[in-house]
Amino acid sequence: MVKITDVARHAGVSPSTVSYALSGKRPISEETRLRVQEAIRVLGYRPHAGARSLASSRSNVLALVVPLRAGIHVPVVMQFAVSVVTSARGHDHDVLLLTQEEGGDGLRRVAETALVDALIVMDVQLHDPRLPLLRALDRPSVLIGFPAEPDGLTCIDLDFKAAGEVCVEHLVRLGHRVVALVGSPPEVYVRETGFAQRVVQGFTAAATRHGLSSSVHPCEATPAAARLVAEQLLRERPALTGVVVHNEPLLEPLIDAFESLGLRVPGDLSVTAIAPAELAARTRLPVTSVDVPSAEVGAGAVELLMRKLGGAGVPEATLLPPRLTERASTACRSLA
Amino acid sequence: MVKITDVARHAGVSPSTVSYALSGKRPISEETRLRVQEAIRVLGYRPHAGARSLASSRSNVLALVVPLRAGIHVPVVMQFAVSVVTSARGHDHDVLLLTQEEGGDGLRRVAETALVDALIVMDVQLHDPRLPLLRALDRPSVLIGFPAEPDGLTCIDLDFKAAGEVCVEHLVRLGHRVVALVGSPPEVYVRETGFAQRVVQGFTAAATRHGLSSSVHPCEATPAAARLVAEQLLRERPALTGVVVHNEPLLEPLIDAFESLGLRVPGDLSVTAIAPAELAARTRLPVTSVDVPSAEVGAGAVELLMRKLGGAGVPEATLLPPRLTERASTACRSLA
DNA sequence: GCGTGACGTCGAAGCGCTTCGACGGGGGAA
């Protein structure tokens, strides 16, 4: 193994100079720096990660905790993870993957052994048991999602409340007066996952504000469940003309169900979704939607973490504004 | 930070004794070990990962390279990753996540900086550019999937060829004589991803062996494409009664397409799939399938790696035998 | 009774890097 002393000897400088040339923490003359770089290239030098972490107490590794629970759309998680890895690499950091399963112990372990410098936690619940731990840990962390009491924590997410509102307002603008929200599976609400509830809040608030008739329907992520909800809506709310869907796997089956029940979309029924754009745009009928910008959230989380690691202050809450894209599934209310 | 010398002092022993009590690499008396454990507990000692890795040249971290390309079913990747993390944790190792995007450089970097002890590479292609690198690296690695020349490498995967055969043989047993394979998107074949081609080989070989009429149809993973293939099959191969699907997202849409074209499954057409069990079992009509056992492959990969790290020899090729589960989508050929 | 191991423990020497204090030399200010 080629080490820093080898590089130093080859370049005719001391090891500390090599270190400074690499880190830029002290000024090094242009000429020396070039000699060092050349030596590194020739010898194929790679600094030893462990040695570095020991001496500098920085591992340049971030922990990412991913959820694996029912009711979470897996591709979104994956895309998010990928964006975290990519962003982290852009800041010369690597990413250690942890599963929710290990719980707080896993977080504690990687933080306290100095395996990682900082933590990203996904799928935060309103009263997440990991919150006290995250507050107590000496490493910075960023949460994806908002707990009930975000004090002292750094959180980032799509503004789901606003997303719910935006969907309703889009429907209002198109003249719809009776709307429904088809939401995530019941267990997601029971678990008190913030984002699902926030959509409901936004949806309801906007509906109330505009004097709409509205209802909310949690729903399992199966075609059969979609069919049932569609039938129920048709039966109980015959005047319904606008639907907001916040349940990725259900999007396509639900539209299918409406159509097979004789409702044309968007002719009889306008459908708008809160879902990843590439999903909403690729359904048989492209769906008007508020994008769930996993990549931006991931990049944002890494950015916040880097700032914290750099000692800079960051806002406690970062809410990404919803962006609605009109596609083929919404239209003016037919006055027939 | 509490360190090993603190523990040693508290337990009235030397630091090396603490280390040996922890690692078990030398015999330590029961009594001393208990005192050490107690001291660790009381002080809340956590060994510093970097120091450990420096002194022992073992980081206890594995690298996992995940693909993010078109035509790969994301949930499978995710499930696989989770199983790798879980298995690794069972062996006291953590997992560093790398994206395909970084390519060989990423592998080289984490290996040469001693950030990781070993590597797991997913989505290996027949002529994967990373193969020479993996052979040259001084760290052990395991590939998920088989390249054209696996010499000197350790590979594990479902035996996709046998899976193709098993599907055909199941159809043969049910009396079907005209069969088709609906496969992965064309780009997967172009890329020379081993597993897709192997299914085709197995399918074709078994069909030939049994004197069947057979055909192969790569297909995009969209409902529209499913519809087109279904129409094409109906038109060009009217005697068709058995279909093998090797394309996860297509499974449900394809069956829908057949039914909407007037073919009853399994009445007129038997469908069998190569797909994760939880997908095949959860379609509207549960589909007879050969399971793609991501969890087992992941656990197996970790197991192999641990053996290699332990200095033990391992087989170059590990092929998991296909297991076919009968569900509602296959039936005896109707002789009507 | 004495050699021989095995057992249990200790001390010290690193592992390869970063960082702190120090120092010589040169330029600007007084």
Next chain:
DNA sequence: TTCCCCCGTCGAAGCGCTTCGACGTCACGC
């Protein structure tokens, strides 16, 4: 001219852990 300070570099001291050789003790076989 003198003083000061900054620039660029060096040497040495760790960072916290593992591991190797050594050593005393005890039990056993001859």
